[in-house]
Amino acid sequence: MPRSERVVENLNAALHRVFAEDESAYLIGEDLADPYGGAFKVGKGLSTKYPGRVLSTPLSESGFVGVANGLALTGNTVFAEIMFGDFAFLAFDQLCNFAAKSVSMYGSRQELRMVVRCPVGGHRGYGPTHSQAVQKHFMGVPNLALYELTPFHDSADVFAEMVGRGEPCIHFEDKTLYGTRRWTEGTDDLFEFGFAGARREYGTAQPRVGSGDADCVIIATGGTAPLALQAARKLFLEAETVCRLVVPSRLYPLDLSPVEGMLARARRIVVVEEGVAGGTWGADVAQEIYERMWESLSGRVRLVHSDSSVIPSAAHLEREVLVQAEDIEKTVREALAR
Amino acid sequence: MLDASTTTAPRVAGPAEPADDDLELLLLIRHFELSLLDLFSAGKLNGTTHTCLGQEHVPVALGPLLGEGDYVFSNHRGHGHYLARFRDPEGLLAEIMGRQGAVCDGVGGSQHILRGRYLSTGVQGESLPVAVGTGLHLKRHEPGSLALVHIGDGTWGEGSVYEALNMAQLWRVPVVVAVENNGIAQSTPAALQMAGSIEGRVTGMGIAYRRIESCDVHDIRTAVEADVEQVRATNRPLVLEFSVPRVGPHSKGDDTRTQEELADARSRDWYEVYGRRFPEGFARADARLRERVSQVTRDVDARPLSEWRDACLAPSA
Numbered sequence: 001m002p003r004s005e006r007v008v009e010n011l012n013a014a015l016h017r018v019f020a021e022d023e024s025a026y027l028i029g030e031d032l033a034d035p036y037g038g039a040f041k042v043g044k045g046l047s048t049k050y051p052g053r054v055l056s057t058p059l060s061e062s063g064f065v066g067v068a069n070g071l072a073l074t075g076n077t078v079f080a081e082i083m084f085g086d087f088a089f090l091a092f093d094q095l096c097n098f099a100a101k102s103v104s105m106y107g108s109r110q111e112l113r114m115v116v117r118c119p120v121g122g123h124r125g126y127g128p129t130h131s132q133a134v135q136k137h138f139m140g141v142p143n144l145a146l147y148e149l150t151p152f153h154d155s156a157d158v159f160a161e162m163v164g165r166g167e168p169c170i171h172f173e174d175k176t177l178y179g180t181r182r183w184t185e186g187t188d189d190l191f192e193f194g195f196a197g198a199r200r201e202y203g204t205a206q207p208r209v210g211s212g213d214a215d216c217v218i219i220a221t222g223g224t225a226p227l228a229l230q231a232a233r234k235l236f237l238e239a240e241t242v243c244r245l246v247v248p249s250r251l252y253p254l255d256l257s258p259v260e261g262m263l264a265r266a267r268r269i270v271v272v273e274e275g276v277a278g279g280t281w282g283a284d285v286a287q288e289i290y291e292r293m294w295e296s297l298s299g300r301v302r303l304v305h306s307d308s309s310v311i312p313s314a315a316h317l318e319r320e321v322l323v324q325a326e327d328i329e330k331t332v333r334e335a336l337a338r
Numbered sequence: 339m340l341d342a343s344t345t346t347a348p349r350v351a352g353p354a355e356p357a358d359d360d361l362e363l364l365l366l367i368r369h370f371e372l373s374l375l376d377l378f379s380a381g382k383l384n385g386t387t388h389t390c391l392g393q394e395h396v397p398v399a400l401g402p403l404l405g406e407g408d409y410v411f412s413n414h415r416g417h418g419h420y421l422a423r424f425r426d427p428e429g430l431l432a433e434i435m436g437r438q439g440a441v442c443d444g445v446g447g448s449q450h451i452l453r454g455r456y457l458s459t460g461v462q463g464e465s466l467p468v469a470v471g472t473g474l475h476l477k478r479h480e481p482g483s484l485a486l487v488h489i490g491d492g493t494w495g496e497g498s499v500y501e502a503l504n505m506a507q508l509w510r511v512p513v514v515v516a517v518e519n520n521g522i523a524q525s526t527p528a529a530l531q532m533a534g535s536i537e538g539r540v541t542g543m544g545i546a547y548r549r550i551e552s553c554d555v556h557d558i559r560t561a562v563e564a565d566v567e568q569v570r571a572t573n574r575p576l577v578l579e580f581s582v583p584r585v586g587p588h589s590k591g592d593d594t595r596t597q598e599e600l601a602d603a604r605s606r607d608w609y610e611v612y613g614r615r616f617p618e619g620f621a622r623a624d625a626r627l628r629e630r631v632s633q634v635t636r637d638v639d640a641r642p643l644s645e646w647r648d649a650c651l652a653p654s655a
Contacts, residue, residue, distance in 0.1 A: 052478070058508070063467045063501025070471020070485075073457070093498075097461050098468060106452035107443035108648040 007151065008178040011042045014155035015079065018163070019050050022077050028055040028064050029081030029117075039083045040119055040178055061090035065116065069098050072112040077163055085120035085134045085172065096141050099168035103143035111166035115159065121174040121223045121274050122306075122322050127313035133223065133274035133306070135172050136281050139252050146252040149173040150222030151183040152195065152203025153249050161199070161249075172251075174223025174274070190233060196246065197258030204259075205229055205245040207236045213265040214244035216332050219285060220272040222247055224323060228272050231328035243332060251281055254288055264293045268335040270302045274323050277308040302335050304328055355616050358623075360398055360555045363425065365627035367394040367418045368609060370427050371586065373631050374417075374434065378590045382639065387434060387448040390418040392585030393518050395608045397422035399558035400486065400516060403566050407483035409472050411465040412458035414449045415518070419488050423456050427634045437641040444644035463489070463496030466515070470502050473511035473573075482570045484512040492523025494539065495531060506575040507545050513575045514566060520584035525594045540577045549579045553608040583607055 005013075019025045027043055033056040037044030047054035057064040061082060068080040082088045088095070095116065102110050122131035138146055145165055147158060149172065162169040183193050187208055196202040203225070206214065216235075220228035225247045232243035244266070246259050256263065263269055269289060271282035286301035309321045356364070371389035378387070393415070401422045404410070412419040420430050429441045433451060436444035441453050449460035459465055469485040476483040493499060494517075506513045517536060521528045540547045548565055550558055562578055569576045583603035587593035593600070604610055613620045 055474075055509075058501070058504055060467075060501035060505065062498050063470075063505060066464065066467020066498060066502065067471035067474065067505060070468040070473070071475055072471075073468065074472050074475035076475060093461060093464060094467065098459065098464055101450075102452075102459075104649075105442075105446050105450050106457075107440070107445045107646065110452060 004182040004184045006178070007149065007180055007182055008040065008042060010182055011149070011155045011173070011178075012044055014159050015043060015046060016049075017156050018077070018079070018159055019046060019053065024076040026053045026055065026068070026071055026076055026078045027081065028057060028068050028071075028078065030057055030059060030064075030083050032056040032081065038081055040173075040175065042117070042173075042178075043081065061087050062094055065091035065094040066098065068114055068116070069094055069102075069112070072099070072114040072168075073102070073110075077113040078115070080114070080116045082116060082118045084126070084130045085118035086129050086132050088116070088118050088134060088170070089137070091116075095138070095168065095170070096144065100141050100144035103167045109166075112168055113163050113166060114168045115162045115171055116168065117171045117173060119175050120172045121176060122311045122318055123176050125313055125315055125318060128310040131311035131318070133172075133174075133276075135221070135251060135273070136275045136279055138170055139281060139284065143167045145169040145250065147171045147250050148222040148248070149177055150203050150247045150249060151177060151180065151225055152193065152247055153200065157200065158249055172223075176226070177223060180226065190236060191229070196262070201249055201255065201258045203247040203249070205232070207232075207242050212242075214262070214267070215241045215336055216243045216268040216270060217246055217259075217263055217266040218243050218270045218272060218328065218332065219246045219248070219259075220328075221251065221274065221281070222249075223274050224272045224328075227323065227325040228328050230325040231332065234325070234329055235332055239333070241332065241336065254285060256285075256288055256292060260292060263289060264296045268299050268302070268332070269297075270304060270328065270331050270335060272304040272323065272328055274306055276306045276321075280305050299335060299338065302331050304331050355619070356555055356612060361612070361620070361623050362627065363398050363401070363422060364394050364555070364608065364612075365623055366425070366427060366631065367398070367421050369628045369631035370417060370421060370431070373635050375586070375590060377435070377635070383434060384436065385447060386589045388415040388589050389586045390415050392583040392603060392607045392609075393520060393580075394418045395553050395555050395558065396516060396518050396580050396582065397488070399555040400562075403559065403563060404486065405483065407455070407476070407480050409455045409457070409469065409476070409483075409485040411469045411472075411485065411487040412451070412456065413462070413465065413488055413490065413493070414460045415490065416449065416451070416458040416488065419458070420451060420453075420456065424453065427631060428638060431634060431638045432641065432644065435638055436644050437638050438644055439638070439641060440644040443646045443648075445646055462493045463498035465489075466499050466502035467505070469513050470506050470509075470511050473506065473513045474509065477510075477512055477573050484514055484566075484569050486514045486516060488516050488518060490523065491517065491519040491521065491528050491536070492526070492531065493517075494536060495523070500539070503540065503543055503545060503575065503577075507543050510573040511575060512569050512573045514569055515575070515577045517577060517579040518582050519579055520582050522584055522588075522595070524588045525592070536577070536579050546574060546576045547579070548576075549581065551581050553582070553606065553611060585609075
């Protein structure tokens with residue numbers, strides 16, 4: 001795989017492109033002004049180049065998502081940044097009761113071009129209120145589409161797709177990905193990287209030699225994709241197990257059709273996410289798989305997620321709670337053993 | 339400038355005879371609301387509704403101060419706001435009754451209406467930050483236009499109000515907040531739900547504020563006209579606090595106030611005040627509008643059910 005740009009650089013470039021091409025684009029959130037450029041630097045340079053369209057706000061998640069709603073209502077393209085995804089709960093009313101419902105509750109479709117970006121997830125020692133993978137809490141809201149940053153996808157494409165929906169979207173961004181390098185199409189020593197779906201809905205990775213059907217398809221969210229790849233490499237090297245990794249750009253509404261054939265032919269299916277147990281995204285994916293291909297399945301879908309727990313601060317405790325590559329590996333081994 | 343200052347509208351000896359147009363509109367709203375309560379009693383309305391009985395003069399007074407480019411954000415008690423802007427009792431009643439001709443196909447109902455630059459929604463305080471975003475857009479693209487938000491006294495318990503006012507003042511956003519303070523939040527008197535005062539909270543942020551006691555639409559207009567023009571000229575937000583009586587229940591049959599409290603509310607009702615002062619002209623207009631609303635009600639009640647024509651909504655996955 002050729003050396004590629006870092007994920008955060010790709011995100012930053014994608015935002016710059018939106019701003020250059022769309023004069024109605026806004027970025028709103030806390031601490032966005034240069035030289036800071038946002039807590040994770042995703043918005044760097046924007047406030048210098050487009051001073052009137054980057055709004056660095058008071059600590060007011062509900063308020064500034066509401067302001068984003070007003071800007072979207074009047075026809076602008078709005079990106080809002082929640083500093084830590086956990087804080088998105090403060091804006092739940094504006095997101096669900098206003099943004100999502102406004103698309104349809106006035107009888108005819110009201111277009112809103114709005115993307116709320118949420119850095120999520122643990123492994124950084126930030127503790128219980130700054131580490132949660134909050135995706136599942138926003139599942140199933142009509143007209144609120146959920147996307148997640150992946151190492152595969154070019155954020156410029158994903159941003160264009162979200163804006164094009166004309167309805168509010170949340171873009172979850174696993175903090176551990178920001179500093180890593182993107183996975184570009186091609187091959188490394190063991191794996192081949194590509195996409196499935198006409199619109200590249202899913203990133204895929206599989207062993208170069210495993211051209212036949214996979215022993216196991218691992219469906220993993222963007223943030224857990226590196227862990228799943230790590231597990232897949234180990235399984236291939238140690239046990240010659242062929243795992244095919246499938247990583248969706250969009251979590252909800254879920255559309256499995258681009259990977260349906262691959263899933264139907266797999267011996268086992270494992271779904272991985274970082275969110276904690278209970279009401280998980282994976283449970284929804286499993287149910288969708290059962291609905292679509294119950295007859296052809298050769299085993300139940302296995303779910304991997306974090307423990308039902310707050311996310312502790314201390315590294316050794318956090319590690320116990322969060323999904324690790326070993327958990328994925330163990331689940332695949334167990335699934336194939338039966 | 340009345341920035342950060344406290345000003346009370348001048349007290350007048352008594353209201354002047356209202357202009358025909360104002361009186362028509364006041365009575366249209368009054369009889370519309372009374373008709374809704376009748377329809378409820380007759381079991382003809384689904385869900386709930388909140389009438390603005392006693393508060394009709396606020397949107398009627400502010401109406402002529404607004405231009406077509408201005409946005410109006412309304413709340414759960416919004417029938418008067420809608421009628422003052424559009425004078426469309428048929429469309430509103432059809433919306434509330436789920437009949438053909440409904441403004442939003444009956445999906446939104448009493449509390450959720452979008453028509454042009456008018457939007458209502460049913461969660462307290464939610465519209466204020468949205469109005470700030472709207473105001474930012476107007477400031478950039480249509481300077482001189484503003485966003486007007488109607489809220490109640492109970493709304494001041496919501497944190498969104500302060501987040502929005504803070505940003506509006508920080509960023510100089512042309513937003514006017516019309517507070518209809520009827521002294522009671524559903525069943526809870528203001529004294530049990532508000533520490534301090536609206537004035538203290540608003541002026542603490544340096545935001546222009548004016549209190550209006552009068553229920554006379556001409557007096558109100560005279561008192562606030564220059565303030566509203568200042569918002570257009572300077573992009574500074576403004577809070578207008580109207581002391582109003584809530585003559586009816588919160589929604590329907592849920593009034594827990596004493597007879598004395600209700601009598602006090604009625605004595606401050608523009609309907610009583612105008613009726614006492616100008617009995618003849620008032621009685622004629624009152625009878626005319628009662629009959630008009632009665633016709634509208636019969637007409638809408640007889641219509642077929644509304645259809646949700648655009649129920650699709652989500653782009654295909």
